[in-house]
Amino acid sequence: MQKIKFAIxxxxxxxxxxxxxxxxxxxxxxxxxxxxxxxxxxxxxIEVPKGWEVANEDEGLAYLKKEIQRIDKxxxxxxxxxxxxxxxKITRNETNTLAISAKPVYExxxxxxxxxxxxxxxxxxxxxxxxxxxxxxxSEPTTVNxxxxxxxxxxxxxxxxxxxxxxxxNVYSAFYNGYDLSASITYLEDEMKDEMLAIWNSSQFEIRDxxxxxxxxxxxxxxxxxxxxxxxxxxxDEVKYAEAMYWYEKAYDLxxxxxxxxxxxxTINVEMEEADYEILDNMxxxxxxxxxxxxxxxxxxxxxxxxxxxxxxxxxPAEAYPKEKIKTIKQLLK
Numbered sequence: 001m002q003k004i005k006f007a008i009x010x011x012x013x014x015x016x017x018x019x020x021x022x023x024x025x026x027x028x029x030x031x032x033x034x035x036x037x038x039x040x041x042x043x044x045x046i047e048v049p050k051g052w053e054v055a056n057e058d059e060g061l062a063y064l065k066k067e068i069q070r071i072d073k074x075x076x077x078x079x080x081x082x083x084x085x086x087x088x089k090i091t092r093n094e095t096n097t098l099a100i101s102a103k104p105v106y107e108x109x110x111x112x113x114x115x116x117x118x119x120x121x122x123x124x125x126x127x128x129x130x131x132x133x134x135x136x137x138x139s140e141p142t143t144v145n146x147x148x149x150x151x152x153x154x155x156x157x158x159x160x161x162x163x164x165x166x167x168x169x170n171v172y173s174a175f176y177n178g179y180d181l182s183a184s185i186t187y188l189e190d191e192m193k194d195e196m197l198a199i200w201n202s203s204q205f206e207i208r209d210x211x212x213x214x215x216x217x218x219x220x221x222x223x224x225x226x227x228x229x230x231x232x233x234x235x236x237d238e239v240k241y242a243e244a245m246y247w248y249e250k251a252y253d254l255x256x257x258x259x260x261x262x263x264x265x266x267t268i269n270v271e272m273e274e275a276d277y278e279i280l281d282n283m284x285x286x287x288x289x290x291x292x293x294x295x296x297x298x299x300x301x302x303x304x305x306x307x308x309x310x311x312x313x314x315x316x317p318a319e320a321y322p323k324e325k326i327k328t329i330k331q332l333l334k
Contacts, residue, residue, distance in 0.1 A: 043206035055089040096192040102179040111257035113175040149205045225255045302329045
């Protein structure tokens with residue numbers, strides 16, 4: 001199975017575990033006028049109103065990497081932050097943060113980004129369950145459209161046992177222009193959430209055409225998946241279970257979002273278990289068919305013998321003896 005890429009996910013949840021500080025409201029470097037932030041590489045732009053502190057690129061990237069390293073200790077996972085792009089981190093009163101980042105994604109299997117996104121959410125749920133001192137809730141994912149771009153979004157609430165302070169977070173993620181574009185809104189009060197949500201919703205996206213090389217890559221994977229399924233179905237129809245399972249496994253690894261191959265794999269396992277109970281009866285029947293074929297062959301009734309040898313081959317395809325007799329008879333009948 002393919003590797004799971006958690007870097008963006010870890011950046012998102014790091015604010016919950018470590019990024020929130022509950023001190024006095026402090027905004028010493030707040031903007032005195034609105035600011036436009038843009039990244040042409042990603043194709044993204046946003047308007048930040050005055051009153052918010054904006055981290056510069058070096059500070060923002062250092063923050064992301066530091067928090068990812070910290071979260072790694074909790075989740076026992078080593079993410080790769082080499083290509084992580086800091087887009088924006090704004091704060092107010094230290095407890096309210098909007099953070100946006102991107103990372104290039106090259107899908108090595110069909111639907112890889114979507115699969116990783118859902119696995120990351122479930123990974124987060126599991127991480128909370130191992131935290132004895134935490135109470136948390138992670139919502140089911142939904143889809144929201146922001147200025148023409150669909151995002152997968154879900155919410156998180158988090159608190160330490162015995163504390164009345166509940167940290168909340170809204171998470172957004174989209175596969176966009178070859179990037180995993182992610183945003184998190186971390187807050188204590190709904191009023192601040194609404195203000196940060198309005199800023200996030202001001203994002204503008206330059207949605208570009210998919211490059212021909214990526215289209216060709218995806219088409220090749222889809223074609224390969226279809227071939228694997230054809231090979232697997234054919235092998236199963238011929239009761240070649242081991243071969244069928246091999247192709248179904250390759251098909252599922254290439255396109256894990258479609259569960260047909262996985263279902264067929266499981267069904268074959270059941271059929272093989274049932275076949276174990278029938279194998280002795282099968283062998284007895286095979287012996288009777290071979291004895292009949294041999295008798296007809298010895299009586300020089302080659303055409304009738306051929307029919308029985310062919311029947312035996314279908315019963316036990318791996319047996320060489322009836323195949324050899326079939327070749328002999330065909331030579332005699334020429």
